[in-house]
Amino acid sequence: MAESKDYDLIVIGGGPAGYAAAIRAGQLGKKVACVEMESAGGTCLNWGCIPTKALLKSAELYLKMKKADEFGISAGEITFDFAKVMERSRGVAGQMAKGIEFLFKKNKVDYIRGKGQVSAPGMVSIVEGKDMGQFLKAKNILIATGCKMRRIPGLEVDGERVMTSREALANKKLPKSIVIVGAGAIGVEFAYFYNAFGTDVTLVEMLPNVLPIEDNEISKTLERSFEKQGIKIRTGTKCENFQVGKDTVKLDLVKGGEKEEIEAEVVLSAIGVVANIEGVLAANVKVALDRDYVKVGDDYQTNVKGIYAAGDIIGPPWLAHIATFEAVQAVNGMFGHGKPKRVGNFPGCTYCQPQVSSTGLTEQAAKEKKLDYKVGKFPFTASGKAVASGAAEGFVKVITDKKTGEIYGAHIIGAEATELIAEYGFAMDLEATVEDIHHTIHAHPTLSEAVMEAAAASLGEAIHI
Amino acid sequence: MAESKDYDLIVIGGGPAGYAAAIRAGQLGKKVACVEMESAGGTCLNWGCIPTKALLKSAELYLKMKKADEFGISAGEITFDFAKVMERSRGVAGQMAKGIEFLFKKNKVDYIRGKGQVSAPGMVSIVEGKDMGQFLKAKNILIATGCKMRRIPGLEVDGERVMTSREALANKKLPKSIVIVGAGAIGVEFAYFYNAFGTDVTLVEMLPNVLPIEDNEISKTLERSFEKQGIKIRTGTKCENFQVGKDTVKLDLVKGGEKEEIEAEVVLSAIGVVANIEGVLAANVKVALDRDYVKVGDDYQTNVKGIYAAGDIIGPPWLAHIATFEAVQAVNGMFGHGKPKRVGNFPGCTYCQPQVSSTGLTEQAAKEKKLDYKVGKFPFTASGKAVASGAAEGFVKVITDKKTGEIYGAHIIGAEATELIAEYGFAMDLEATVEDIHHTIHAHPTLSEAVMEAAAASLGEAIHI
Known part of the structure; x- marks a missing residue:
């Protein structure tokens, strides 16, 4: 039988949940291993969030260049090399994956290459891949195997058609x-x-x-x-x-x-996606699942003591930032570094142009819940920065409690929507009101003023509409 | 003698302080006039913040196009028509100025064209310009004449050399x-x-x-x-x-x-700038000045009852967003709509590339004040979104109280720095801590994560560095 190593924590999966958990445990001085069967960074970094953002930047730039004339700039024929666009995206993913490997080293995380299986509580065996045959022992195991793309039933993914x-x-x-x-x-x-x-x-x-x-x-x-x-x-x-x-x-x-x-x-x-659960648990490991998702309690622990799970594998919403949050909370909790928090309010983003972002309730949800709400809206056509930037499409919309100004939800469509949502997310976490946002001095001229003006609009006090 | 009109408020100056004051008074149902000698929007909108942002967008796009190859895109010779770049900027300013005129109409603000002079408390006469000779009466006057560019002594501005x-x-x-x-x-x-x-x-x-x-x-x-x-x-x-x-x-x-x-x-x-005070006050109107700036109390009222001032004309910092804030507060106060707030924390922005933004204390100021501070820093090279966007220059730096995590100041250099600063500004206004920011879920992948990670870094808990 191969050698066996003792850890404080073994993380199965090296995506936004897994790598963050491993790094956090390293920060806390714990002996930790991260088992990943493909590339550090997981789907998000290698085949999801990050490479798509690189592609979208190329697309944006291409479209902007075709309209450069508006800005007083002209170019000869504008062409693209699609292979190069794709290669840049792979390069960005590769660079970020190397970054994660660097962070593993810096935080003394053992990076194990292969498919990890919980063979028993406290025991992970590497059942496939480069490090196949290794057995790892630990007081704590975190399952962070994430999800993969759901396939259309009966339609084989051939990578061509x-x-x-x-x-x-x-x-x-x-x-x-x-x-x-x-x-x-x-x-x-x-x-x-x-x-x-x-x-x-x-x-x-x-x-x-x-x-x-x-x-x-x-x-x-x-x-x-x-x-x-x-x-x-x-x-x-x-x-x-x-x-x-x-x-x-x-x-x-x-x-x-x-x-x-x-x-x-x-x-x-x-x-959509389906859980990466196949082969993660040996038959004798009776971790409770809900359909294919791992069930966890408030401390991210499963029904089996010492086995935790975080990220996409514990179910929706399947978002990288939630995975990271959960994983860090799980690790903090297992090592006595504060009570682990569960996910409350969170943003969601789509990076097309115009960008879309949101946090909290939609108006239709507020209606369904029969909340006594009002809406504040501010269009980017009324934003000096947006007009100067040639990006006046879209608006900011905030849904608030009619009486208290509590923020139920915020929705943005337009340039940099994915950055602008942060302030509303922070406000909701702090239970701040639209008045608080309205009375905060925002820099002029910025798109963030639209965040403020939508809040002001919900109070009938927006200056620029 | 020409006709005289009675108002609740006469605002002298149609810039970010003046137009905002007039619109706000209109919102409150007041009868208000705004006197402007050039264009609605003042210097900021016509000859400052807004047209420069349009120019900078052209410059950015031009530089990006020259590096488009990195993104898989190529163009023939990239050229520019400088006159067109400048004309676009004028067009943007013109469009926004029209927007202010529209808002005046919408809020029933009388827009008076000319140079206004406080001829006596409660009385403004138009001493130059299209509406010269008009006399306006009001219970309240707000001086919002702003500043103009300081000239180098002995060097005539000829507009050519x-x-x-x-x-x-x-x-x-x-x-x-x-x-x-x-x-x-x-x-x-x-x-x-x-x-x-x-x-x-x-x-x-x-x-x-x-x-x-x-x-x-x-x-x-x-x-x-x-x-x-x-x-x-x-x-x-x-x-x-x-x-x-x-x-x-x-x-x-x-x-x-x-x-x-x-x-x-x-x-x-x-x-820098100098106050636009010449001719604003008739000789018999004894409004107290500090050098050329109008002195005001906590309610933005001068030593003369009923005469208020806000914006650049009351002194530094000369920023449009502060001018607007002060003006709205002054109007709220004069019409009994809450106690007017004075400016506390505020952001400052520079829109070159990389952009620069800040709020609160610099590190050198924290040192001078002998504060027991620590610094959290996060470089954009470690941000997936920044790398994917080809914009990994710069960093976020936050200066906090070593014990409490109170935020003393935040400083950002890099892409979208001027948008990202909003969250720190809001946090400082709410007296939130770096922990609050660190524990708020930020969307992945965004540049706003760097705001969070700098906060985390100040606690030794940043994941990505």
Whole structure:
């Protein structure tokens, strides 16, 4: 039998939950191992958040350059090298993954390469990969294996005609046409990206709106913007009867009773995620699951003492920043560094242009809950900075308690929306009111003034509308 | 004698203090007039904050386009039409000025064109301009005449060889070379702008650092960045012996005992501002001044009952967002809408690239005050969003009380620094701690995570460094 090592903590999975947990435990002076079967940083860093942001920057720049004339700048023919766009994205992911490996070393985290399996409480065996055969022992185990892309039933992902975001991120050939199935953040970002470079994009969503979890008004605004940009949007629509041919895929778009047959070079499936649970627990390890997600208590511990879980593997919302938060809290708790917090308020972001971000309740949710709310709105057309930047699309919308000014939710569509949401998130965490935001001096001219003016608008005191 | 009209409030000056005061009074249902001798929006909107931001966007885009190859995008020869760059900036200013006029109408503000003079308490006469000869009466008068550019003694501003920012904003010819005297925000922004378009720029500052009011570490970082960009920086240096010729200006740069003669097509004076007080008060109106600034009490009222002042005219810091804040507070107070607040914490921004922003104490000030502080720093090289965006220059720095985590000050240099500072400003207003920021879930991947990680770093708990 191979050697066995003793740790304070073994983390299975090196994504935003796993690597953060390992680094945090290292900071606390604990002996820790992080087991990762692919690349440090996990899906987020290698095949998700980070490489897509690199792609989107190229797309943005390309579109901006085509409109540079407005800014007094002209260029000869503007072209792109799609392979290079994709390679830059891989390079960024690679660079950040190296960064995580550096942080592992700095924090004395043993980085184990392979697939980790909890073979018994306190015991992890490496069952595949480079370090296969190793056995690790620890008082604490954190399962942070995350999720992977859900596949469309009966439709094989071949990486050529049918892809998930993962294959799309590795694909150096720009498709002439694409059908994107699912208009959540991932589907929407790829729609923006491919459309920017000239692909004929059809974005299909089963629910009534794109970004269905966002505020309806935001979703509708994005739909109009996307349609103007040339993206075909089919909401309330199902995809059926996929026929994968040599060069194209045919499928039916079904809305109500109506069928529309379409054909595209590529189908991108962006219909959500499923838990990476297969093989993580040996048969004798009776960790309780809820469907495929690991059940945890308030301290992120499972029903088995010493086995914890955090991140996507404990269920929705599947967001990297939540994974990191949970993992750090779990580690703090297991080593007596304060009572672990559960996730309360959190932001969600989509990085197309215009960007979308939100935190807290949508207006439709406030209505459903029969809250006595009011809305403050401020359009970027009234923001000097937005107009000067040539980015006056969109608005800030805040939903507040009519009496107290407590913030129920905030929703932003427009330039830098994903940065601007931070202030509302912070305000909600502190239980601050719209008055507090309104009375804080915001720098002029900035887009952040729109955050303030929306708060002021909810009080009838916005100056610039 | 001409007709005389009765108002609840007459505002003299239509800039960020004046127009905001007038609109706010309108919101409160008051009868209000705003007297402006040039364009609604004042210097900020017409000849300051707003048109410069438009110019800077063109400069940024031009520089980005020249590096588009990194992003997989290529263009033929990239050129610019400087006159068009300037015209766009004028267009943006014009559009925003029209917006203010619209807001005047919406809020039933009488917009009076001309130079207003307080001829007696409760009485304003229009002594120049389109509406010259009108007399206005009101219970309350708010002086919001702001400031204008300070001129270098003995050096005439001719708009060709010698300019202030005002003339530069109207100048459609790109100078081959320029000496910018003064490296505050305005000097620094013009240095970035002209250098981007190929002008040979020398930026001269009498004090030891560019942006002398910023944290030393930020100033030094900006200096290094500017030098890399090709800007010549002369700090601790005086300009003497200007000789204005037909095509160039010669002058001496004096540092210590050393003299360096230089010659440039244009000298831009950016050495601060002086109060617009001339002719604002008739001789018999004994409003107390401090040098040329109007003295006010906590309610923004001068020593003369019913005469108030707000904005640049009451003295430093000369910032549009402070002017607006003061003006709104003054109006709230005069009409019994809450006790007027004085300015506490406020942000300052410089919109070159990398951007600079700050709020609260610099490290040097914390040291001088002998505070028991610590520093949290987070570099953008460790931010996935910054790297993916190709904008990894700079850092976030927060200065906190070593024991309590109270935030003394925050300083940001890098992409979107001017937006990111809002969260720290809000935190300081709420007397929140770095722990509060650290424990708030920030969206991944965003630059705002760097705000959080700097807070975490001050506690030794940053994950990504």
